[in-house]
Amino acid sequence: MSxxxxxxSIAELSAALQARRISAVDxxxxxxxxxxxxxxxxxxxxxxxxxxxxAQARASDxxxxxxxxxxxxxGIPIGLKxxxxxxxxxxxxxxxxxxxxxSPYDATVTQRLREAGAICWGRLNMDEFxxxxxxxxxxxxxxxxxxxxxxxxxxxxxxxxxxxxAGETIVSLGSDTGGSIRQPASFCNVVGLKPTYGLVSRxxxxxxxxxxxxxxxxxxxVEDTAIVLGAIAGHDPRDSTSWRADVPDYRAAxxxxxxxxxxxxxxxxxxxxxxxxxxxxxxxAVRFYESQGCTVKDVSLPHTxxxxxxxxxxxxxxxxxxxxxxxxxxxGHRSKDAKDAVEIYAESRAEGFGPEVKRRIILGTYxxxxxxxxxxxxxxxKVRTLIRQDFLNAYRDVDVILTxxxxxxxFRRGAKADPLAMYLCDIYTIGVNLAGLxxxxxxxxxxxxxxxxxxxxxxxxFGEAELLAMAHTYERAHAWGQRRPTL
Amino acid sequence: MSSPSSPTDLNIxxxxxxxxxxxxxxxxxxxxxxxxxxxxxxxxxxQVDVTGVEPTAHAFPLxxxxxxxxxxxxxPVQEALRxxxxxxxxxxxxxxxxx
Numbered sequence: 136m137s138x139x140x141x142x143x144s145i146a147e148l149s150a151a152l153q154a155r156r157i158s159a160v161d162x163x164x165x166x167x168x169x170x171x172x173x174x175x176x177x178x179x180x181x182x183x184x185x186x187x188x189x190a191q192a193r194a195s196d197x198x199x200x201x202x203x204x205x206x207x208x209x210g211i212p213i214g215l216k217x218x219x220x221x222x223x224x225x226x227x228x229x230x231x232x233x234x235x236x237x238s239p240y241d242a243t244v245t246q247r248l249r250e251a252g253a254i255c256w257g258r259l260n261m262d263e264f265x266x267x268x269x270x271x272x273x274x275x276x277x278x279x280x281x282x283x284x285x286x287x288x289x290x291x292x293x294x295x296x297x298x299x300x301a302g303e304t305i306v307s308l309g310s311d312t313g314g315s316i317r318q319p320a321s322f323c324n325v326v327g328l329k330p331t332y333g334l335v336s337r338x339x340x341x342x343x344x345x346x347x348x349x350x351x352x353x354x355x356x357v358e359d360t361a362i363v364l365g366a367i368a369g370h371d372p373r374d375s376t377s378w379r380a381d382v383p384d385y386r387a388a389x390x391x392x393x394x395x396x397x398x399x400x401x402x403x404x405x406x407x408x409x410x411x412x413x414x415x416x417x418x419x420a421v422r423f424y425e426s427q428g429c430t431v432k433d434v435s436l437p438h439t440x441x442x443x444x445x446x447x448x449x450x451x452x453x454x455x456x457x458x459x460x461x462x463x464x465x466x467g468h469r470s471k472d473a474k475d476a477v478e479i480y481a482e483s484r485a486e487g488f489g490p491e492v493k494r495r496i497i498l499g500t501y502x503x504x505x506x507x508x509x510x511x512x513x514x515x516x517k518v519r520t521l522i523r524q525d526f527l528n529a530y531r532d533v534d535v536i537l538t539x540x541x542x543x544x545x546f547r548r549g550a551k552a553d554p555l556a557m558y559l560c561d562i563y564t565i566g567v568n569l570a571g572l573x574x575x576x577x578x579x580x581x582x583x584x585x586x587x588x589x590x591x592x593x594x595x596x597f598g599e600a601e602l603l604a605m606a607h608t609y610e611r612a613h614a615w616g617q618r619r620p621t622l
Numbered sequence: 623m624s625s626p627s628s629p630t631d632l633n634i635x636x637x638x639x640x641x642x643x644x645x646x647x648x649x650x651x652x653x654x655x656x657x658x659x660x661x662x663x664x665x666x667x668x669q670v671d672v673t674g675v676e677p678t679a680h681a682f683p684l685x686x687x688x689x690x691x692x693x694x695x696x697x698p699v700q701e702a703l704r705x706x707x708x709x710x711x712x713x714x715x716x717x718x719x720x721x
Contacts, residue, residue: 375687481644493645516677569624571682
């Protein structure tokens with residue numbers, strides 16, 4: 136107990152705020168001081184606005200003084216990935232294309248966090264337009280892994296994971312299209328949850344692949360993650376893919392749901408390419424659940440090996456379409472050299488986008504182009520059906536599926552220069568997005584040289600309460616998440 | 623056009639023109655070779671028997687959603703134009719498209 140303020144939990148901080156032992160301004164100042172002390176090494180943020188954050192903290196203190204505090208998030212700083220709109224703040228997606236863009240409105244998640252009293256602050260670094268697995272594709276420089284500064288924090292939500300791990304914010308939001316919350320969570324020793332497709336509104340999220348994208352929370356504990364999820368989840372009329380689902384009390388579920396669970400172990404996720412230290416940590420977690428009375432059963436997800444291929448057709452096809460809006464006309468970068476409209480499009484995009492974004496636009500345009508649609512896109516959508524059916528078949532026998540989050544711990548910057556090698560980082564996380572399922576990455580160990588390892592729990596549609604309760608059961612008996620980086 | 627016989631069918635000039643993306647000769651050569659590797663991995667999908675399988679566009683069924691036809695405030699003009707690269711008299715300035 137009694138970590139420095141910037142490392143305390145929401146429960147501890149909100150109790151201290153409630154008892155007036157600290158003010159929201161004290162807390163925000165502690166977080167700012169921590170950020171000033173470590174940010175030159177971590178580079179988790181593209182930008183921040185300390186004055187605006189302190190003004191929000193003062194407003195929180197004034198509410199509390201009037202007896203109008205809004206609950207556990209009131210006064211808690213939450214950092215937002217630089218792909219989620221915040222009125223009057225930059226929104227760059229870590230791209231030169233949007234280097235000077237200022238958001239004219241709030242995303243629905245931002246609005247809901249404000250209603251809960253949270254302090255929405257900071258523009259967290261990421262791979263450009265959320266395309267990547269290392270945060271090296273940012274136009275504004277890479278983020279470092281707080282546990283191993285020469286290694287990547289994962290991606291694309293690398294800044295969101297690193298900031299929480301380094302105590303530069305209490306909690307954060309990221310977005311996950313193929314593993315972009317879970318993989319950085321596993322690399323940075325934090326909890327990261329990708330909700331069921333449709334649970335959280337995408338309104339105000341810059342679109343990458345619309346049928347796969349979801350916004351989700353990062354926290355240093357399962358409880359912190361559950362509290363943030365409760366604030367952002369729920370139907371939104373401004374997102375037509377938002378689902379009319381009931382939002383349970385996720386925090387209460389941590390206490391009320393105790394299993395025992397039937398756990399499926401998919402053999403396809405424990406084969407070639409899995410780092411032995413990751414395998415050993417995840418297998419130890421499986422034995423822990425067995426010791427708690429859970430049933431462990433081998434299951435098969437036979438189409439797993441096709442996941443990467445399906446993903447890189449569907450995600451790039453959707454990205455080539457979504458990113459067509461960046462044409463240099465209405466907003467974003469406009470080339471100074473172009474002479475006519477078509478040149479403005481082609482030159483502005485050439486100057487504004489980085490190499491990975493260009494590669495994916497080319498691939499996506501190709502698979503959708505005349506003569507290739509059936510062979511690539513339509514076939515990928517059919518295999519997507521089979522991948523989803525694999526999961527639903529497995530859930531006839533088990534409640535939840537347990538896997539490694541990523542095949543390895545964090546790798547060194549520059550180690551994966553080949554795009555295909557980078558794409559294979561997402562091999563265990565991609566299927567979840569294709570099937571629309573919820574999944575959470577939970578710290579479950581460290582490599583011998585001190586790099587974090589995470590396990591992934593995959594749930595049934597809208598089974599977040601069960602997933603978080605199961606993660607909490609593990610966390611209560613293990614101290615991995617309390618090991619802080621040396622910075 | 624028939625279905626592609628090999629990943630080398632990727633005509634990068636044609637695709638870049640479709641995508642309205644100006645690429646340098648170096649980028650073209652580099653991307654074509656990298657995407658050749660990615661397409662080779664994607665070719666594996668041809669091994670899957672998809673006879674009678676319905677395509678999935680979204681993981682959950684989607685239905686058209688209608689909103690109430692009620693007026694509500696939108697973005698003020700200044701806000702909507704705030705990020706325009708060039709503007710004049712409440713309009714976005716673009717080059718002439720007809721002679």
